[in-house]
Amino acid sequence: xxxxxxxxxxxxxxxxxREDILTGRHPTGSYxxxxxxxxxxxxxxRTTLKHAFGRLVQAGLLETRHGVGTRVRDYxxxxxxxxxxxxxxxxxxxxxxxxxxxxxxxxxxxxRAAEKATAAQCAELRELLAVVAAAEGxxxxxxxxxxxxxxxxxxxxxxxxxxxxxxxxxxxxxxxxHLVGPFLDPEAAHARLAPVxxxxxxxxxxxxxxxxxxxxxxxxxxxxxxxGLE
Numbered sequence: 001x002x003x004x005x006x007x008x009x010x011x012x013x014x015x016x017x018r019e020d021i022l023t024g025r026h027p028t029g030s031y032x033x034x035x036x037x038x039x040x041x042x043x044x045x046r047t048t049l050k051h052a053f054g055r056l057v058q059a060g061l062l063e064t065r066h067g068v069g070t071r072v073r074d075y076x077x078x079x080x081x082x083x084x085x086x087x088x089x090x091x092x093x094x095x096x097x098x099x100x101x102x103x104x105x106x107x108x109x110x111x112r113a114a115e116k117a118t119a120a121q122c123a124e125l126r127e128l129l130a131v132v133a134a135a136e137g138x139x140x141x142x143x144x145x146x147x148x149x150x151x152x153x154x155x156x157x158x159x160x161x162x163x164x165x166x167x168x169x170x171x172x173x174x175x176x177x178h179l180v181g182p183f184l185d186p187e188a189a190h191a192r193l194a195p196v197x198x199x200x201x202x203x204x205x206x207x208x209x210x211x212x213x214x215x216x217x218x219x220x221x222x223x224x225x226x227x228g229l230e
Contacts, residue, residue, distance in 0.1 A: 013044055013052040021061050021072055022090045028076075031069045032062075059086060081164075084171035092227065098171050099224075103216040105164055106149070110196055110212035113155035114205040121155040122201035129197050133190035141183035142176070148193060152200065181226040182219040192218055 020026050032038060039049045053070060056062040060079045064070045075083055087094045117125070128148045135141040146169055153165040172179060183189050192215050199208035 009044055009048050010051045010055075013042055013048060014055050016042070017052055017056060018059075018061060018086065019090065021056075022087070026072050028072050028074045031071050034069075059083065081167045081171075084167065085173055088171055089174040092175060094171075095175065095224075095227070098168060099216075099220045102168055103213060103220070105161075105168065106216045107209040107212045109149075109153050109156055109161050109165065110200060110208040111205040112158065112161070113152045114200045114203055114208035116157045117155040117200055117203075121151065122197075125151050125155065125197045125201065129190065129194060132193060133186050135186055138180035138184045139177075141186050141189050142180055145183060145189060145193060148197065152196070155200065175227075178227055179223045181222040 195211040
């Protein structure tokens, strides 16, 4: 095994171990080699190794049992959505499945928001939508668009929808710069999203779901085209 650069030693070791787990070099259910052997192989101290282990335990990829050892966790069976950003970094192929969930959750949230949104929440949605049109540059427009979706989730009155929305957007973070296509033109981005907000504020659940589905499908096509995955 190649010695890791010292300037980012824990980060580099965490990344290397994570990659070895996700590629199956350390299979699910298997125990990692003894700490001294691993540390020597990577050219790090056992303290550094323990720090990297701690991060991977927190991420849900490893579990450590005192006196037994460190085992690779069955993250596909036991892991949560918080693993998505890491999995997307490992394999962009996860994006297709994330987009599928994005479409269904987005439509569900819009329909629910149409039933529950208050006048104050509609005013907030329209203000945030105006920011999308006024933003300059793909990244600011993309971030402004995200805030509209967060507000839509809040308007449902269900905090779980808000957390799900946050999780899906966090999953995009590793690839965000490659998914900026739908946001390069502020006016076009505003025009795609406006029907969702207007249907929600009109209290029309069916129209809100349809508008959200159209928005999600249109932006997904642009994003996948930018990634060369269509």
